[in-house]
Amino acid sequence: MNAGGRGVRVSMVGRVAPWARRHRWFLGVLALGTALRVVTMLGYRPALWFPDSYSYVVTAMRPKPDLVRPAGYSMFLRLFEPLHGFGFVTLAQHLLGLLTGVMIYLAVVRRRRPRWVGALASAPVLLDAYQIQLEHLLVSDSLFTFLIVAAVCLTLRPLTWRTALATGLLLAAATLTRTVALPLIAAFGILLLWFGSRAARAGNGTAGGTAGGAVDGGTGTGTGRASGRVRRGRMPWRVTGVFLAAALVPVAAYGGWFWAAHHRVGLIGANGVFLYARTMSFADCAVMRPPADLAVLCDDRPPARRPPSQEYIWDPDAPLVRLPGITFLRETDALAGRFAWLAIRSQPLDYVATTLDELARSFAWGRPVYPDAETYGYYEFPADTPDPPGRHPAIVGTRFAEQYERGPIGTRVVEPYAGVMRAYQSVAFLPGVLLLPVLLFPPLVAVARFAVRRLAPSKGTGAGSRRAQAWRAAWAVPWAVAGLLLLIPAATAEFDYRYVLPATPLACLAAALMVRPRSRR
Template identity: 65%
Template sequence: MRGRLTPRDPMHPVAWAREDLPGWARRHRWFLVVLGLGALLRLVTVIGYRPALWFPDSYTYVVTAMRPRPDLVRPAGYSMFLRLLEAFHSFALVVTVQHVLGLLVGVMLYVTVLRRGGPPWAAVLACVPVLLDAYQIELEHLLVSDSLFTFLLVGAVCLAMRRPLTPRSAAALGLVLAAATLTRTVGLPLVAVFALFLLAYGVRRAAGESGPGGESGSVRPGRAVARLTVPFLVAALLPVAGYAGWFYATYERVGLVGSNGVFLYARTMSFADCSVMKPPPDLAVLCDPRPPAARPASQEYIWNAQSPLVRLPGITFTKETDTLAGRFASLAIRSQPLAFVRTTLTELGRSFTPGRPVYPDAATYGYYEFPATVPPPPGRHPAVVGKEFAQRYEGGPITVRIAEPFAGLMRAYQDVAWLPGTALLVILLVPPAAWAVRAGPARRAPARRTTGAAGETGAAWTRLVPQNHASSNRAPANWGIAWATAWALLLVPAATAQFDYRYVLPAVPLACLAAALSVRGPGRRARTP
């Protein structure tokens, strides 16, 4: 009988680690360099700006965390994240956790690209924007929901790419996406995107083209689809429905927030022409007589005291006001559909500008810059009230303390280290361009025959649904779900609110993931890091 292993034995975990760690570090040295630089930059930020940086929305999040109830404008997911950390009475800890989430996003991207068979150099490059972009680091240091939302959404996409997909993993995917939706409502339409992805995967699995574990195609299409989509939809929609029930019990209104009509009204004011719309008298009070070119940014119609909507009696987000604003927006879109499409494309195009022009106004733009001086205290009444709750959360003052030279280093770094909008557009164009390059030879090659309606349908989804290891030599790794999600994150705010630099950053890691997966050379097998 063999005795206990000692550290000298090659099979002992300590001895194994000594032998394997240097080789592992050499294989992943470039990623470790990028990850280390990202961690160092975040450490400098934490030292330079204490305890955290504030955005106007931050105070509302803190109020909801300290006094749990649904908010009319924002879902409470991020507030519950704050509440989990409330016992430590430290906003510095909150942003430190957000920085760690940012680093973990980079790790998830790197591991997923390698597991799906992408080249190591592409895996490293995919991580660079999320780990080293100064605006990404600044966003993580703000008390806003975007860092948590990005982590959850990237986690959902990476989970969707793991193999094999089972009912349990589909349910886990639904729960992660539900958490993302309750953090930012833009996640709700993504439930449909992921459901479509699972539908396609189930069809292809039934067709036997690339099912997990090499199934032969004997599974019925309906059963294969239901095994994944049903647990996914149940897990994704039940938490959302529960939150909607809480919201209804609080306000007697259906929904997750009570501001959809208001925000859509503000969005349509970029083109709404009442002479074309001919609104009834109750809607005519929301008209702006100025031509669209002379009007302010959309957000001014929500927060500016001179907005026709804000001048109405009561608070802006009452049920009556939100319903009225929604009716006006619906009429504007029906009356001027081409104008709505044109202005949506204009807002979307702001994501791809070569520079970083000031938009929507200097005040909002300034919140995304590392400040050189201590920011002034909040002026709006809700934020003033929120400041009192924030001081209770912190257990002391929340005034930003700027420590030089660390803060100055980050300001100088932010001047040069950021991803231009045109670069993001190029990254988004890489996957379809790579697909087109590969599709040419594939069209000229003899097509593999598939039988049955399920086989024909499955072939149509080849580029959307992930490939398993056996088929990784024949087709690029899956990039469709990451690519579609990135575009949705850019398009939905442009169509329903307005462009904001803050809304672009969560789409960047998914665009990079899609690009890294699309450039995988033929014949490369998926690998385990």
Template identity: 60%
Template sequence: MRKGRRVVGLVRRDRALAAWRRWTARIGDLARRPSRGRAPRLRGDRRPPSLRDHRWFLGVLGAGAVLRAVTMLGYRPALWFPDSYTYVVTALRPRPDLVRPAGYSMFLRLLEPLHSFAAVALAQHLLGLLVGVLVYLTARRAGVAGWAAALASAPALLDAYQVELEHLLVSDTLFAVLVVAAARLSVSPRLTWRTACGIGLLLAAATLTRTVGLPLVAVFAAWLLYRARGRVLAAGVMLAAAALPVLGYGVWFHATYQRVGIVGANGVFLYSKTMTFADCSVMDPPPDLAVLCDPRPPAQRPPAQEYIWSSESALVKLPGITFTEETDTLAGRFASLAIRSQPLDYAGSVLSELARSFTWDRPVYPDAEVYGYYRFPAATPPPPGRYPATVGAEFAQRYERGPISTVIAEPYAGWMRSYQDAVRLPGAVLLVVLLLPPALAGLRWRRARRGAADASGGAADADPGAGSAAWALPWVTAVALLVVPPAVAEFDYRYVLPAVPLACLALALVTGKAFFKNIP
């Protein structure tokens, strides 16, 4: 027995000495090998990424930061939009608004101790930079080359209209970063219940910032079901996490107005949409709805928004404020009848509005006043003239504890105006970005199927795997963000911009390497 143990010990000693000789020889070879300007790497060495690995993105990110700094120097403290004043009122007097959910107002209230709309603009610019960072990190995690991932983030970081939108006191930048962050979590390598909970909370915050976020909950739930191969745990956790804040807000809304919902203007906005095509001679509405008809041919009617805000609108002329429960219900009934009576006209109206997202140039729409809010101005904009906005301006002065008018400082403002004339993502390019992911994914699937069939000597089903379909989530989300506003209200240029980072991310993911091969 002792002799056997001694033999085993000698064998182990000889093996250890042999391993030590091989290792020292390897070290000697590495020491004698010329470095060629780079430190040698041992097998299995996982060197952390250096700044050089991200040089393309750091260049784009730095340029985006400079643009935002110049904007803040040129337009102080921020730029105003008609909706801005309502948001400020809700921030200082917290209660649900009938037209817009209060998520962005709570963002303003969070920053209210600073008493500075310049601080709000700075926070929004940082959120805009964060959108670009999220796009880049998600693409790199998918195996996309550094230059390609940086290119995918460039529209969010360098488009002049994105920068201008961040400087406006509106909800779109906050909404965009919430949705992009939810997409980032949804395509992460590991999908745990904590990740699903985070996705749900982000989507709830997005919904309470802009109601267009509500349909996205269904989109993300379908994706989580697909990722989990039909198992409902992740999707169920996400839906619960999204539902609870929204339902809580709904309780607050009901306690304030004795109405169900999170806003009280859905019927009014849908009515304004249908007035682009509604023909009462075809609809044959009952008398209570007939008062909302417009005898003018659709080609001679004003933009859809005028049916909500113009004093000449038949809806506005009804007794009480426009967004009472009775008026909203009446408008919703009219819109429903119009869609049922003229479904093809409704579809044509949605498509024609959607097509405005994909023009090469940027024609004035819906009118010169609204269009002008999306341009860096050359002169200080006048103070608000409508009564609700004048009240909001008083609240804004309390928020700022001083004057709120925009001060234009040259030459910085002039630099941004010139930049805006030259650098933007044309709508036609956005259309190409949206068309490429499904086309490339289809081509990859056919090649994989052909290869599987050749390997098996016959027909075979090729399943690219859940990871290779990760492009579909940001792609469907981008399409939904583009389609929903023209379907329920009207097209607006600022509604297009939050979809751009998601569309670029989808294209980057579909062109990357096999994505998360071991997704559970």
């Protein structure tokens, strides 16, 4: 019996050791990322709080659609309420961060890119100190990042109705976590239809069995029955229909719940308010000539002397906040939306310029303080126990959080673990100035390769040539999604450092997929 047990152990070691050697670079990065998250949980117990955290907890404990944020993350919190500890929430968020890194690595190596490239692409989400700190905050971004990356990685798998269904459900969950994902549903639908149609025109399953337009590098084969359906030209419309149904039915159901609660169409009731705040970075009423009911929202100060956009939503002295009733009343939101669209129509060039200015902050050298010191400080590991909230909504949320925890809430800073993470955060993060070349790498390489093919066209027309074209297109989906995740907040709200982090792993994935595949041998 003992000899048999030793034989089993020797056999397992014989199998695991070669696998570990093959993936040693990624396993090292994953181990370090895991250790850093353990140190974080030991240093900051049980969680870090953000102003939004309290409203999420209120919705979790008193389920009702919020006017400012969808309830997806609140329902995520609700899953852990029976455990009565926010530490379980942060543990789950850290695990989601690790799984996100694993998905990035698997997506790269299944496409037969070098394993060290996969490890490098997964490093930002696994090792970036600000990513780890964001996972320890009670905010929706870690869950949102996981859902978006999972959806993108699924599109790199063989294109079937099952992958379309799963992708749609993931994007629906992401939309109900952060509404910035809603435009992505349309973008994904177009990409699925486009790549599927290319596969149908190619007339061969190896030409485009996935949304990335390529064969699954993990199998090295075609896509079997699914590819046959693509060949007949019917699959693109079917999978796109399945995807749209899976994505839009849950969103529509939530919209029905929102209507029942607030008698308003939509997923939230603050779109007009946030767009108004965004346009206040350039809106000039002397140019706009607003009617009397909109003129009350004007700010006579020149744009250069105005506060950050978010102050026009939360500052008690802001023109919109001074109006009677709460800021997010239907009438107030509609008034703010009308003002915002008038500003955009009247000053389109100023809107584009300020949007590009906000977008450029994603690629700044270092991390300049923005939009203000208070918000910036929430993304740093604190040296001392943070002060309790002072705003009334957060005070109300604190009472619900104490019910959730079944005791007092707060963050206990424990040394030396907390000091380790503070020191690590001062040096270990991906600067925006490095994110820019990562984002530019795929399209620049694609243009260069296109120019080379035009100058020296290949004579190959068989399956090998189609596969060569396929791996060149695989970067398009993650790159497009990364770009939209950076652009949409800059165009509709305001730049925030935590909005950059969900786009980073996708930009790294797109760059990794531009590397030439490993030889099958």
